[in-house]
Amino acid sequence: MREFKRKSRILLIDDNADHLRGVKELITLESSYDVVGATTSANMGTNLAKKYRPDIILMDINMPEKDGLQTIQELEKLDLGVKVIALSGYDDADLIFRAMKLGAKGYVLKTMASAQLIYAIDEVASGKIYLPTALTSRFFEYFQRSFKEEAQTSTEENLLTYLTAREEEVLELLTQGNNYKGIAGKLFISETTVKTHVNNIFQKLQVNDRTQAVLYALNNGFANRKAIRA
Protein backbone atom coordinates (compact mmCIF):
# COMPACT_ATOMS: atom_id res chain seq x y z
CA MET A 1 0.00 0.00 0.00
CA ARG A 2 2.90 2.35 0.54
CA GLU A 3 3.62 4.47 -2.45
CA PHE A 4 7.00 4.27 -4.05
CA LYS A 5 9.47 6.52 -2.35
CA ARG A 6 10.38 9.41 -4.59
CA LYS A 7 12.72 12.32 -4.29
CA SER A 8 11.35 14.98 -1.98
CA ARG A 9 10.62 18.26 -3.69
CA ILE A 10 11.98 21.40 -2.09
CA LEU A 11 11.06 25.06 -2.36
CA LEU A 12 13.52 27.74 -1.25
CA ILE A 13 12.49 31.16 0.04
CA ASP A 14 15.21 33.59 1.00
CA ASP A 15 15.38 37.28 0.33
CA ASN A 16 19.17 37.13 0.13
CA ALA A 17 19.79 36.14 -3.48
CA ASP A 18 23.36 35.03 -2.84
CA HIS A 19 22.40 32.77 0.00
CA LEU A 20 19.49 31.46 -2.01
CA ARG A 21 21.79 30.49 -4.86
CA GLY A 22 24.26 28.92 -2.45
CA VAL A 23 21.66 26.73 -0.81
CA LYS A 24 20.22 25.73 -4.13
CA GLU A 25 23.59 24.58 -5.39
CA LEU A 26 24.30 22.78 -2.16
CA ILE A 27 21.08 20.80 -2.32
CA THR A 28 21.36 20.10 -6.01
CA LEU A 29 24.93 18.90 -5.81
CA GLU A 30 25.15 17.24 -2.45
CA SER A 31 21.78 15.65 -1.98
CA SER A 32 19.16 13.80 -3.92
CA TYR A 33 16.41 16.38 -3.48
CA ASP A 34 14.67 18.26 -6.25
CA VAL A 35 14.65 22.00 -5.95
CA VAL A 36 11.33 22.84 -7.58
CA GLY A 37 11.51 26.54 -6.93
CA ALA A 38 13.57 29.31 -5.43
CA THR A 39 12.45 32.85 -4.78
CA THR A 40 13.46 35.93 -2.86
CA SER A 41 9.86 36.98 -2.26
CA ALA A 42 7.67 35.62 0.50
CA ASN A 43 4.47 36.28 -1.42
CA MET A 44 5.85 34.62 -4.48
CA GLY A 45 6.90 31.74 -2.26
CA THR A 46 3.35 31.20 -1.09
CA ASN A 47 2.14 31.14 -4.66
CA LEU A 48 4.85 28.72 -5.75
CA ALA A 49 3.93 26.49 -2.83
CA LYS A 50 0.32 26.38 -3.99
CA LYS A 51 1.38 25.71 -7.56
CA TYR A 52 4.13 23.11 -7.17
CA ARG A 53 3.09 21.52 -3.88
CA PRO A 54 6.61 20.90 -2.57
CA ASP A 55 7.21 18.45 0.28
CA ILE A 56 9.53 20.81 2.06
CA ILE A 57 10.07 24.55 2.19
CA LEU A 58 13.28 26.10 3.42
CA MET A 59 12.18 29.51 4.59
CA ASP A 60 14.34 32.39 5.65
CA ILE A 61 12.51 34.03 8.52
CA ASN A 62 14.57 37.20 8.70
CA MET A 63 13.22 39.05 5.72
CA PRO A 64 12.60 42.78 5.78
CA GLU A 65 9.85 42.89 3.18
CA LYS A 66 7.52 40.35 4.71
CA ASP A 67 7.91 38.44 7.92
CA GLY A 68 8.86 34.83 7.38
CA LEU A 69 6.98 33.79 10.50
CA GLN A 70 3.81 35.29 9.09
CA THR A 71 4.40 33.38 5.90
CA ILE A 72 4.75 30.15 7.84
CA GLN A 73 1.43 30.87 9.48
CA GLU A 74 -0.20 31.49 6.11
CA LEU A 75 1.22 28.29 4.69
CA GLU A 76 0.00 26.29 7.67
CA LYS A 77 -3.43 27.77 7.31
CA LEU A 78 -3.53 26.74 3.67
CA ASP A 79 -2.99 23.22 4.93
CA LEU A 80 -0.92 22.09 1.96
CA GLY A 81 0.79 19.46 4.05
CA VAL A 82 4.13 21.07 3.34
CA LYS A 83 6.86 20.82 5.95
CA VAL A 84 8.49 24.15 6.63
CA ILE A 85 12.04 24.41 7.92
CA ALA A 86 12.87 27.83 9.30
CA LEU A 87 16.23 29.25 8.26
CA SER A 88 17.58 32.03 10.39
CA GLY A 89 20.68 33.93 11.19
CA TYR A 90 19.69 34.26 14.81
CA ASP A 91 19.40 31.70 17.59
CA ASP A 92 17.05 33.95 19.50
CA ALA A 93 14.82 31.96 21.86
CA ASP A 94 11.74 33.98 21.04
CA LEU A 95 12.20 33.48 17.30
CA ILE A 96 12.68 29.75 17.72
CA PHE A 97 9.66 29.52 19.96
CA ARG A 98 7.41 31.43 17.61
CA ALA A 99 8.54 29.49 14.56
CA MET A 100 7.86 26.16 16.25
CA LYS A 101 4.58 27.39 17.63
CA LEU A 102 3.42 28.30 14.16
CA GLY A 103 4.14 24.81 12.94
CA ALA A 104 7.71 24.81 11.60
CA LYS A 105 9.11 21.29 11.41
CA GLY A 106 12.67 22.45 11.90
CA TYR A 107 14.84 25.46 12.65
CA VAL A 108 18.38 25.70 11.40
CA LEU A 109 20.95 28.45 11.55
CA LYS A 110 22.50 29.83 8.41
CA THR A 111 25.87 29.48 10.05
CA MET A 112 25.49 25.74 10.37
CA ALA A 113 27.58 23.37 8.30
CA SER A 114 26.19 22.26 4.96
CA ALA A 115 26.09 18.65 6.05
CA GLN A 116 23.93 19.56 9.00
CA LEU A 117 21.45 21.34 6.77
CA ILE A 118 21.15 18.27 4.58
CA TYR A 119 20.75 16.16 7.69
CA ALA A 120 17.98 18.45 8.93
CA ILE A 121 16.17 18.09 5.63
CA ASP A 122 16.54 14.32 5.79
CA GLU A 123 15.04 14.21 9.24
CA VAL A 124 12.13 16.46 8.40
CA ALA A 125 11.51 14.67 5.12
CA SER A 126 11.14 11.45 7.07
CA GLY A 127 8.44 13.00 9.22
CA LYS A 128 10.48 13.98 12.22
CA ILE A 129 11.04 17.35 13.74
CA TYR A 130 14.55 18.69 13.70
CA LEU A 131 16.07 21.16 16.12
CA PRO A 132 19.81 21.31 16.81
CA THR A 133 20.64 20.45 20.43
CA ALA A 134 21.66 23.96 21.32
CA LEU A 135 18.44 25.40 19.93
CA THR A 136 16.39 22.76 21.71
CA SER A 137 17.85 23.96 24.97
CA ARG A 138 17.04 27.55 24.15
CA PHE A 139 13.57 26.63 23.15
CA PHE A 140 12.89 24.83 26.40
CA GLU A 141 14.31 27.58 28.56
CA TYR A 142 11.91 29.95 26.91
CA PHE A 143 9.08 27.46 27.07
CA GLN A 144 9.53 26.79 30.76
CA ARG A 145 9.94 30.42 31.61
CA SER A 146 6.66 31.23 29.89
CA PHE A 147 4.90 28.57 31.94
CA LYS A 148 6.48 29.42 35.25
CA GLU A 149 3.96 32.02 36.42
CA GLU A 150 1.08 29.85 35.34
CA ALA A 151 2.45 26.86 37.22
CA GLN A 152 2.77 28.93 40.34
CA THR A 153 -0.69 30.44 40.38
CA SER A 154 -2.28 27.10 39.64
CA THR A 155 -1.08 25.50 42.87
CA GLU A 156 -0.89 28.61 45.00
CA GLU A 157 -3.49 29.08 47.69
CA ASN A 158 -6.25 30.73 45.82
CA LEU A 159 -9.60 32.00 46.90
CA LEU A 160 -11.42 29.56 44.65
CA THR A 161 -10.74 26.81 47.17
CA TYR A 162 -13.15 28.43 49.60
CA LEU A 163 -16.10 27.99 47.27
CA THR A 164 -18.63 25.27 47.95
CA ALA A 165 -19.54 22.79 45.24
CA ARG A 166 -22.73 24.64 44.45
CA GLU A 167 -20.95 27.95 44.30
CA GLU A 168 -18.50 26.45 41.83
CA GLU A 169 -21.37 25.37 39.65
CA VAL A 170 -22.80 28.86 39.75
CA LEU A 171 -19.42 30.40 39.02
CA GLU A 172 -18.94 28.12 36.07
CA LEU A 173 -22.22 29.25 34.60
CA LEU A 174 -21.14 32.82 35.23
CA THR A 175 -17.95 32.19 33.28
CA GLN A 176 -20.14 31.07 30.41
CA GLY A 177 -21.88 34.40 30.26
CA ASN A 178 -25.17 33.52 31.94
CA ASN A 179 -27.27 36.03 33.82
CA TYR A 180 -29.29 35.24 36.96
CA LYS A 181 -32.25 33.95 35.02
CA GLY A 182 -30.10 31.70 32.88
CA ILE A 183 -28.36 30.19 35.86
CA ALA A 184 -31.60 29.69 37.75
CA GLY A 185 -33.05 27.89 34.77
CA LYS A 186 -30.07 25.63 34.32
CA LEU A 187 -29.80 24.67 37.97
CA PHE A 188 -33.56 24.43 38.49
CA ILE A 189 -33.51 26.81 41.44
CA SER A 190 -35.02 30.23 41.95
CA GLU A 191 -33.38 33.41 40.82
CA THR A 192 -33.12 34.67 44.38
CA THR A 193 -31.16 31.60 45.37
CA VAL A 194 -28.76 32.26 42.56
CA LYS A 195 -28.38 35.80 43.82
CA THR A 196 -27.49 34.47 47.24
CA HIS A 197 -24.85 32.17 45.82
CA VAL A 198 -23.41 34.87 43.61
CA ASN A 199 -23.19 37.26 46.52
CA ASN A 200 -21.38 34.64 48.57
CA ILE A 201 -19.01 34.10 45.67
CA PHE A 202 -18.27 37.83 45.54
CA GLN A 203 -17.48 37.85 49.24
CA LYS A 204 -15.18 34.86 49.01
CA LEU A 205 -13.35 36.06 45.93
CA GLN A 206 -13.25 39.61 47.25
CA VAL A 207 -14.64 41.14 44.10
CA ASN A 208 -17.39 43.65 43.41
CA ASP A 209 -19.24 42.29 40.41
CA ARG A 210 -19.66 39.31 38.15
CA THR A 211 -17.16 40.42 35.56
CA GLN A 212 -14.44 40.58 38.16
CA ALA A 213 -15.51 37.22 39.51
CA VAL A 214 -15.31 35.68 36.06
CA LEU A 215 -11.90 37.23 35.46
CA TYR A 216 -10.66 35.97 38.79
CA ALA A 217 -11.87 32.49 37.96
CA LEU A 218 -10.24 32.46 34.55
CA ASN A 219 -6.96 33.88 35.80
CA ASN A 220 -6.70 31.41 38.59
CA GLY A 221 -7.10 28.19 36.74
CA PHE A 222 -10.77 27.64 37.34
CA ALA A 223 -11.19 25.67 34.11
CA ASN A 224 -7.96 23.77 34.65
CA ARG A 225 -8.88 22.89 38.20
CA LYS A 226 -12.00 21.18 37.02
CA ALA A 227 -10.26 19.46 34.15
CA ILE A 228 -7.61 18.04 36.43
CA ARG A 229 -10.09 16.74 38.93
CA ALA A 230 -12.31 15.22 36.30
Next chain:
Amino acid sequence: MREFKRKSRILLIDDNADHLRGVKELITLESSYDVVGATTSANMGTNLAKKYRPDIILMDINMPEKDGLQTIQELEKLDLGVKVIALSGYDDADLIFRAMKLGAKGYVLKTMASAQLIYAIDEVASGKIYLPTALTSRFFEYFQRSFKEEAQTSTEENLLTYLTAREEEVLELLTQGNNYKGIAGKLFISETTVKTHVNNIFQKLQVNDRTQAVLYALNNGFANRKAIRA
Protein backbone atom coordinates in the same frame (compact mmCIF):
# COMPACT_ATOMS: atom_id res chain seq x y z
CA MET B 1 35.67 33.60 40.22
CA ARG B 2 34.33 30.23 39.13
CA GLU B 3 34.11 27.77 41.92
CA PHE B 4 36.01 24.55 41.67
CA LYS B 5 34.10 21.96 39.75
CA ARG B 6 32.92 19.22 42.05
CA LYS B 7 31.03 16.02 41.52
CA SER B 8 27.34 16.61 40.97
CA ARG B 9 25.12 15.24 43.70
CA ILE B 10 22.16 13.14 42.66
CA LEU B 11 18.94 12.15 44.39
CA LEU B 12 16.91 9.21 43.13
CA ILE B 13 13.14 8.89 43.51
CA ASP B 14 11.46 5.78 42.19
CA ASP B 15 8.69 3.76 43.76
CA ASN B 16 10.03 0.60 42.17
CA ALA B 17 12.69 -0.53 44.65
CA ASP B 18 14.39 -2.83 42.16
CA HIS B 19 14.73 -0.18 39.53
CA LEU B 20 15.87 2.27 42.16
CA ARG B 21 18.67 -0.05 43.24
CA GLY B 22 19.66 -0.72 39.66
CA VAL B 23 19.97 2.94 38.78
CA LYS B 24 21.89 3.63 41.94
CA GLU B 25 24.42 0.95 41.13
CA LEU B 26 24.71 2.12 37.57
CA ILE B 27 25.48 5.66 38.58
CA THR B 28 27.82 4.68 41.38
CA LEU B 29 29.79 2.28 39.24
CA GLU B 30 29.74 3.85 35.82
CA SER B 31 29.86 7.53 36.47
CA SER B 32 31.51 10.01 38.75
CA TYR B 33 28.34 11.26 40.35
CA ASP B 34 27.49 11.09 44.03
CA VAL B 35 24.18 9.51 44.88
CA VAL B 36 23.24 11.43 48.00
CA GLY B 37 19.89 9.78 48.47
CA ALA B 38 17.48 7.23 47.09
CA THR B 39 13.89 6.75 48.09
CA THR B 40 10.71 5.07 46.91
CA SER B 41 8.50 7.80 48.34
CA ALA B 42 7.73 11.07 46.61
CA ASN B 43 7.11 12.91 49.84
CA MET B 44 10.32 11.61 51.34
CA GLY B 45 12.05 12.65 48.14
CA THR B 46 10.91 16.23 48.58
CA ASN B 47 12.21 16.24 52.13
CA LEU B 48 15.55 14.74 51.12
CA ALA B 49 15.84 17.37 48.41
CA LYS B 50 15.38 20.12 50.97
CA LYS B 51 17.88 18.49 53.32
CA TYR B 52 20.69 17.48 50.98
CA ARG B 53 20.25 20.03 48.19
CA PRO B 54 21.21 17.73 45.32
CA ASP B 55 22.18 19.16 41.96
CA ILE B 56 20.06 16.66 40.09
CA ILE B 57 17.02 14.56 40.84
CA LEU B 58 16.10 11.51 38.81
CA MET B 59 12.39 11.22 39.32
CA ASP B 60 10.11 8.40 38.29
CA ILE B 61 6.89 10.03 37.17
CA ASN B 62 4.75 6.91 37.04
CA MET B 63 4.15 6.37 40.71
CA PRO B 64 0.79 5.25 42.04
CA GLU B 65 1.06 6.75 45.52
CA LYS B 66 1.83 10.29 44.54
CA ASP B 67 2.10 11.75 41.09
CA GLY B 68 5.66 12.40 40.04
CA LEU B 69 4.57 15.36 37.96
CA GLN B 70 3.00 16.94 40.98
CA THR B 71 6.24 16.38 42.86
CA ILE B 72 8.19 18.11 40.12
CA GLN B 73 5.85 21.04 40.44
CA GLU B 74 6.37 21.17 44.19
CA LEU B 75 10.12 21.02 43.81
CA GLU B 76 10.10 23.81 41.26
CA LYS B 77 8.01 25.93 43.55
CA LEU B 78 10.49 25.41 46.38
CA ASP B 79 13.03 26.94 44.04
CA LEU B 80 15.93 24.82 45.27
CA GLY B 81 17.70 25.20 41.96
CA VAL B 82 17.68 21.45 41.52
CA LYS B 83 17.53 20.01 38.01
CA VAL B 84 14.89 17.34 37.71
CA ILE B 85 15.14 14.62 35.09
CA ALA B 86 11.88 12.76 34.54
CA LEU B 87 12.16 9.00 34.33
CA SER B 88 9.26 7.22 32.74
CA GLY B 89 8.22 3.97 31.21
CA TYR B 90 6.01 5.72 28.72
CA ASP B 91 6.82 7.93 25.76
CA ASP B 92 3.37 9.44 25.86
CA ALA B 93 3.32 12.91 24.30
CA ASP B 94 1.08 14.34 26.97
CA LEU B 95 3.31 13.08 29.77
CA ILE B 96 6.41 14.50 28.10
CA PHE B 97 4.70 17.79 27.50
CA ARG B 98 3.47 18.13 31.05
CA ALA B 99 6.81 17.17 32.56
CA MET B 100 8.67 19.74 30.48
CA LYS B 101 6.03 22.36 31.13
CA LEU B 102 6.48 21.89 34.86
CA GLY B 103 10.18 22.53 34.54
CA ALA B 104 11.85 19.14 34.06
CA LYS B 105 15.32 19.51 32.55
CA GLY B 106 15.17 16.15 30.87
CA TYR B 107 12.94 13.17 30.13
CA VAL B 108 14.38 9.71 29.67
CA LEU B 109 12.75 6.35 29.19
CA LYS B 110 13.48 3.50 31.55
CA THR B 111 14.04 1.30 28.54
CA MET B 112 16.92 3.43 27.34
CA ALA B 113 20.48 2.15 27.44
CA SER B 114 22.51 2.84 30.56
CA ALA B 115 25.03 4.87 28.63
CA GLN B 116 22.29 7.14 27.38
CA LEU B 117 21.05 7.75 30.90
CA ILE B 118 24.53 8.76 31.99
CA TYR B 119 24.77 10.97 28.93
CA ALA B 120 21.47 12.62 29.79
CA ILE B 121 22.72 13.34 33.30
CA ASP B 122 25.93 14.79 31.90
CA GLU B 123 24.02 17.11 29.62
CA VAL B 124 21.63 18.28 32.31
CA ALA B 125 24.45 18.67 34.83
CA SER B 126 26.18 21.01 32.41
CA GLY B 127 23.08 23.20 32.29
CA LYS B 128 21.52 21.92 29.11
CA ILE B 129 18.15 20.35 28.57
CA TYR B 130 18.09 16.78 27.40
CA LEU B 131 15.37 15.09 25.41
CA PRO B 132 16.06 12.09 23.17
CA THR B 133 15.40 12.83 19.51
CA ALA B 134 12.34 10.64 19.30
CA LEU B 135 10.80 12.29 22.35
CA THR B 136 11.61 15.73 21.01
CA SER B 137 9.56 14.91 17.95
CA ARG B 138 6.67 13.72 20.07
CA PHE B 139 6.85 16.77 22.21
CA PHE B 140 6.70 19.11 19.26
CA GLU B 141 3.85 17.29 17.60
CA TYR B 142 1.86 17.74 20.76
CA PHE B 143 3.05 21.30 21.17
CA GLN B 144 2.08 22.30 17.66
CA ARG B 145 -1.25 20.54 17.83
CA SER B 146 -2.11 22.43 21.00
CA PHE B 147 -1.34 25.72 19.30
CA LYS B 148 -3.09 24.95 16.06
CA GLU B 149 -6.57 26.07 17.08
CA GLU B 150 -5.16 29.18 18.67
CA ALA B 151 -3.19 30.07 15.56
CA GLN B 152 -6.32 29.68 13.49
CA THR B 153 -8.68 31.72 15.63
CA SER B 154 -6.10 34.46 15.96
CA THR B 155 -6.02 35.10 12.24
CA GLU B 156 -9.58 34.09 11.45
CA GLU B 157 -12.06 36.82 10.67
CA ASN B 158 -13.36 37.72 14.06
CA LEU B 159 -15.79 40.31 15.23
CA LEU B 160 -13.08 42.15 17.16
CA THR B 161 -11.76 43.51 13.89
CA TYR B 162 -14.88 45.66 13.53
CA LEU B 163 -14.12 47.61 16.67
CA THR B 164 -12.72 51.10 16.39
CA ALA B 165 -9.54 52.06 18.24
CA ARG B 166 -11.50 53.75 20.98
CA GLU B 167 -13.83 50.81 21.36
CA GLU B 168 -10.82 48.56 21.76
CA GLU B 169 -9.56 50.76 24.55
CA VAL B 170 -12.90 50.56 26.26
CA LEU B 171 -13.08 46.81 25.79
CA GLU B 172 -9.63 46.41 27.25
CA LEU B 173 -10.69 48.26 30.36
CA LEU B 174 -13.77 46.07 30.51
CA THR B 175 -11.56 43.00 30.42
CA GLN B 176 -9.78 44.40 33.44
CA GLY B 177 -12.97 44.46 35.46
CA ASN B 178 -13.75 48.18 35.33
CA ASN B 179 -17.27 49.58 35.56
CA TYR B 180 -18.53 52.62 33.67
CA LYS B 181 -17.20 55.04 36.21
CA GLY B 182 -13.76 53.44 36.23
CA ILE B 183 -13.50 53.52 32.46
CA ALA B 184 -14.73 57.11 32.25
CA GLY B 185 -12.11 58.16 34.79
CA LYS B 186 -9.29 56.37 33.02
CA LEU B 187 -10.15 57.69 29.57
CA PHE B 188 -11.07 61.17 30.81
CA ILE B 189 -14.46 61.07 29.14
CA SER B 190 -17.96 61.14 30.54
CA GLU B 191 -19.76 58.08 31.78
CA THR B 192 -22.46 58.48 29.16
CA THR B 193 -19.88 58.37 26.42
CA VAL B 194 -18.54 55.14 27.82
CA LYS B 195 -22.06 53.75 27.76
CA THR B 196 -22.31 54.64 24.09
CA HIS B 197 -19.05 52.87 23.31
CA VAL B 198 -19.99 49.85 25.33
CA ASN B 199 -23.33 49.59 23.61
CA ASN B 200 -21.65 49.78 20.24
CA ILE B 201 -19.26 47.06 21.33
CA PHE B 202 -22.20 44.85 22.30
CA GLN B 203 -23.76 45.35 18.89
CA LYS B 204 -20.55 44.55 17.04
CA LEU B 205 -19.70 41.51 19.12
CA GLN B 206 -23.32 40.39 19.14
CA VAL B 207 -23.49 39.94 22.89
CA ASN B 208 -25.93 41.07 25.56
CA ASP B 209 -23.80 42.22 28.44
CA ARG B 210 -20.31 43.08 29.55
CA THR B 211 -19.45 39.65 30.85
CA GLN B 212 -20.17 38.10 27.48
CA ALA B 213 -18.18 40.84 25.79
CA VAL B 214 -15.20 40.18 28.05
CA LEU B 215 -15.44 36.44 27.44
CA TYR B 216 -15.62 36.98 23.71
CA ALA B 217 -12.57 39.19 23.84
CA LEU B 218 -10.56 36.72 25.87
CA ASN B 219 -11.56 33.74 23.78
CA ASN B 220 -10.67 35.44 20.54
CA GLY B 221 -7.16 36.53 21.25
CA PHE B 222 -7.84 40.08 22.27
CA ALA B 223 -4.79 40.25 24.56
CA ASN B 224 -2.61 38.44 22.05
CA ARG B 225 -3.68 40.68 19.24
CA LYS B 226 -2.43 43.70 21.08
CA ALA B 227 0.79 42.03 22.21
CA ILE B 228 1.63 40.99 18.69
CA ARG B 229 1.02 44.39 17.23
CA ALA B 230 3.01 46.18 19.90
Next chain:
DNA sequence: CTATTTATCAATCCAAAGATGTAAGACAAA
Protein backbone atom coordinates in the same frame (compact mmCIF):
# COMPACT_ATOMS: atom_id res chain seq x y z
C1' DC C 1 -26.80 15.26 69.91
C1' DT C 2 -25.90 19.92 69.02
C1' DA C 3 -23.45 23.47 66.37
C1' DT C 4 -22.13 24.69 61.92
C1' DT C 5 -22.33 24.74 57.19
C1' DT C 6 -24.87 24.48 53.10
C1' DA C 7 -28.66 25.09 49.99
C1' DT C 8 -32.79 26.93 49.39
C1' DC C 9 -36.12 31.00 49.08
C1' DA C 10 -38.13 35.84 49.84
C1' DA C 11 -38.64 40.91 50.30
C1' DT C 12 -36.63 45.12 49.94
C1' DC C 13 -33.88 48.86 48.21
C1' DC C 14 -30.58 51.30 45.64
C1' DA C 15 -27.14 51.37 42.22
C1' DA C 16 -25.49 49.93 37.97
C1' DA C 17 -26.10 48.35 33.57
C1' DG C 18 -28.30 48.29 29.18
C1' DA C 19 -31.54 50.06 25.24
C1' DT C 20 -32.80 53.79 22.41
C1' DG C 21 -32.82 58.10 20.19
C1' DT C 22 -30.56 62.33 19.20
C1' DA C 23 -26.81 65.34 18.03
C1' DA C 24 -22.57 68.19 17.43
C1' DG C 25 -17.67 68.65 16.09
C1' DA C 26 -13.52 66.38 13.85
C1' DC C 27 -11.68 64.33 10.19
C1' DA C 28 -10.92 61.58 6.15
C1' DA C 29 -12.38 59.80 1.82
C1' DA C 30 -14.90 60.20 -2.34
Next chain:
DNA sequence: TTTGTCTTACATCTTTGGATTGATAAATAG
Protein backbone atom coordinates in the same frame (compact mmCIF):
# COMPACT_ATOMS: atom_id res chain seq x y z
C1' DT D 1 -18.25 69.82 -0.96
C1' DT D 2 -20.59 66.13 0.51
C1' DT D 3 -20.66 61.80 2.66
C1' DG D 4 -19.56 58.88 6.09
C1' DT D 5 -17.31 57.39 10.29
C1' DC D 6 -15.67 58.28 14.83
C1' DT D 7 -15.79 60.36 19.13
C1' DT D 8 -17.92 62.83 22.19
C1' DA D 9 -22.18 63.81 24.95
C1' DC D 10 -26.98 63.86 27.08
C1' DA D 11 -31.78 62.33 28.37
C1' DT D 12 -34.90 58.84 29.33
C1' DC D 13 -36.49 54.50 30.45
C1' DT D 14 -36.34 49.58 31.62
C1' DT D 15 -34.00 45.80 33.23
C1' DT D 16 -30.56 43.63 35.66
C1' DG D 17 -27.40 43.39 39.23
C1' DG D 18 -25.88 43.69 43.95
C1' DA D 19 -26.43 44.42 49.22
C1' DT D 20 -28.84 43.30 53.22
C1' DT D 21 -31.65 40.89 56.30
C1' DG D 22 -34.03 37.05 57.62
C1' DA D 23 -35.74 32.33 57.47
C1' DT D 24 -36.10 27.10 56.88
C1' DA D 25 -34.62 22.36 56.04
C1' DA D 26 -30.96 19.23 55.33
C1' DA D 27 -26.56 17.64 55.82
C1' DT D 28 -22.24 17.42 58.24
C1' DA D 29 -18.80 17.87 61.66
C1' DG D 30 -17.39 17.68 66.33
